[in-house]
Amino acid sequence: MFDYIIIGAGSAGCVLANRLSEDPAVKVLLLEAGPRDWHPFIHMPAGVAKLVNQKGVNWDYNTAAEPNLNQRALWWPRGKVLGGSSSINAMCYIRGVSGDYEDWAAQGATGWHWDNVLPYFKKSEGNVRGTDAFHGSDGPLSVSDLRYTNPLSQAFIDASLQIGLAHNRDFNGAVQDGVGFYQVTQREGARCSAALAYLDPARQRPNLTVHTGAVVSRVTFDGLRASGVTYAMRGQAFHQPAAREVIVSGGAINSPQLLMLSGIGPADDLRRHGIPVIADRADVGGNLQDHLDICTLFHSTERVTYDRISDIKTAFDYYLRGRRGPGTSNVAEAGGFARSQLAPDDRADIQFHFVPAMLDDHGRNRLPGDGYTLHACFLRPRSRGRLSLVSNRAGDKPRIEANYLGDAEGFDLKMMVECAKLSREILAQKAFDRYRGAPIFPARNDLDDAGLAEFVRAKAESVYHPVGTCRMGSDADAVVDPQLRVNGVEGLRVIDASVMPCLIGGNTNAPTIMIAERAADLIKAA
Numbered sequence: 001m002f003d004y005i006i007i008g009a010g011s012a013g014c015v016l017a018n019r020l021s022e023d024p025a026v027k028v029l030l031l032e033a034g035p036r037d038w039h040p041f042i043h044m045p046a047g048v049a050k051l052v053n054q055k056g057v058n059w060d061y062n063t064a065a066e067p068n069l070n071q072r073a074l075w076w077p078r079g080k081v082l083g084g085s086s087s088i089n090a091m092c093y094i095r096g097v098s099g100d101y102e103d104w105a106a107q108g109a110t111g112w113h114w115d116n117v118l119p120y121f122k123k124s125e126g127n128v129r130g131t132d133a134f135h136g137s138d139g140p141l142s143v144s145d146l147r148y149t150n151p152l153s154q155a156f157i158d159a160s161l162q163i164g165l166a167h168n169r170d171f172n173g174a175v176q177d178g179v180g181f182y183q184v185t186q187r188e189g190a191r192c193s194a195a196l197a198y199l200d201p202a203r204q205r206p207n208l209t210v211h212t213g214a215v216v217s218r219v220t221f222d223g224l225r226a227s228g229v230t231y232a233m234r235g236q237a238f239h240q241p242a243a244r245e246v247i248v249s250g251g252a253i254n255s256p257q258l259l260m261l262s263g264i265g266p267a268d269d270l271r272r273h274g275i276p277v278i279a280d281r282a283d284v285g286g287n288l289q290d291h292l293d294i295c296t297l298f299h300s301t302e303r304v305t306y307d308r309i310s311d312i313k314t315a316f317d318y319y320l321r322g323r324r325g326p327g328t329s330n331v332a333e334a335g336g337f338a339r340s341q342l343a344p345d346d347r348a349d350i351q352f353h354f355v356p357a358m359l360d361d362h363g364r365n366r367l368p369g370d371g372y373t374l375h376a377c378f379l380r381p382r383s384r385g386r387l388s389l390v391s392n393r394a395g396d397k398p399r400i401e402a403n404y405l406g407d408a409e410g411f412d413l414k415m416m417v418e419c420a421k422l423s424r425e426i427l428a429q430k431a432f433d434r435y436r437g438a439p440i441f442p443a444r445n446d447l448d449d450a451g452l453a454e455f456v457r458a459k460a461e462s463v464y465h466p467v468g469t470c471r472m473g474s475d476a477d478a479v480v481d482p483q484l485r486v487n488g489v490e491g492l493r494v495i496d497a498s499v500m501p502c503l504i505g506g507n508t509n510a511p512t513i514m515i516a517e518r519a520a521d522l523i524k525a526a
């Protein structure tokens, strides 16, 4: 019998497995649908560019046809492997700003103010730059400076300074605004996923059991109390009871899907799929939010880009030369935060990721020649989407209606146009003169706002931050309460990116790890 069963060994699940099994008297089972994280491209940072084609470690979701994006279905990669999405992400280490967590608290996430969460960011963090008021240096998640950067990334920083943006060495310090190189979740030149940071040091504990290739299909109930899980592994079905709690950490897509398959969700929908209703919870799967992103691409006249790097050569070089060189690059090396003219408060509302390569369709469409890409996304979108079941079978992917640009005021579209304009301005600066070739996307440099809006509808993509589908709050409709317990049942929590009430201003891995660190303490104190 296990005390806790954790579903999903992703960013959150690995933290929980480690922290809960710190007490030798507590028995923990961690079930992960994907395989072990053996693939070398997971560990060599530049392998991130190749992981887009590794079907075996990816849930490979697509949204439904998006009405405001020319009916395009957008690709949503999600990690299906030990470490979850932290094993396939771009490693940028970002937390958002204090106001983001004040927003959470204002939306009913009592106890998740900035002052409450900062200690957990620091607890998780092993920053090579050492400890200060904002940073920790002895936590399990290694945070490092890049060992290798491309000259084009420096050109992006110089160009941003030329339009008046500030230089920022630390986006997670006192000020987020400005541009610079990202700090990355790497340890000595290799990816530091949640599995490496949290699971590896705990794997030998006799009270922690980890199964890979174990796909959970249901949480089972004894009345209203979560009693265990059913899962399939190596072609066999299992039922495993839990003595204390079941913890769902399947991520922003799979967690609400699993709740609904288990009878917790909008009752009419569940009945339509023949699922017995345990708790009628209309908001499960709702409140879906993501950062929509627009890429501006130019050809490069110099062959310094990463377009022509031979992957095998890079890999040999990386492994033989002691994790040095381009293999250590997270590809999205530089970036930063800017305040648009529409920003409603003193927070940056646009984030950049600069890529010294041509990135079309997430890198799945290889363009000829050399080029560079500037990603820009609006950080606090107002549109909300929904995720719903298509059947009662765990193997069927849920329907994802992201509803990008769907807000009634059209603010999200205006902001995406701002993103495209600012990107164009940066790439037009002197710092790029020696590299700038012909424009690729958009094909012209002189589009007006209407033209840029069309460009956004035709080309915008996800920058991989879906959250909010098991919203935390203090109201009766919230999916989980501020202790992350699922409302309407007992013995069940959701702990992952899906509980965020709203998106933070930045990437979502570090905030998800923070959530799990704090949740572990909440569970221990219960």
Ligand SMILES: Cc1cc2nc3c(=O)[nH]c(=O)nc-3n(C[C@H](O)[C@H](O)[C@H](O)COP(=O)(O)OP(=O)(O)OC[C@H]3O[C@@H](n4cnc5c(N)ncnc54)[C@H](O)[C@@H]3O)c2cc1C
Pocket: 007, 008, 009, 010, 011, 012, 013, 031, 032, 033, 034, 077, 078, 079, 080, 081, 082, 083, 084, 085, 086, 088, 089, 090, 091, 092, 093, 094, 214, 215, 216, 217, 249, 250, 251, 252, 254, 255, 258, 463, 464, 465, 466, 496, 497, 498, 507, 508, 509, 510, 512
């Ligand atoms: C391509 C990409 C690039 C990104 N880049 C960055 C970045 O640079 N910086 C950053 O901060 N964030 C980045 N992110 C986002 C960040 O990685 C995620 O927000 C974060 O990892 C989410 O953590 P999670 O625990 O909610 O879910 P995940 O890490 O996705 O974990 C969920 C786990 O649960 C498992 N699972 C799901 N369902 C079941 C089931 N039924 N049974 C068993 N197991 C199950 C999954 O296989 C997975 O391992 C990126 C994401 C992607 C996909």
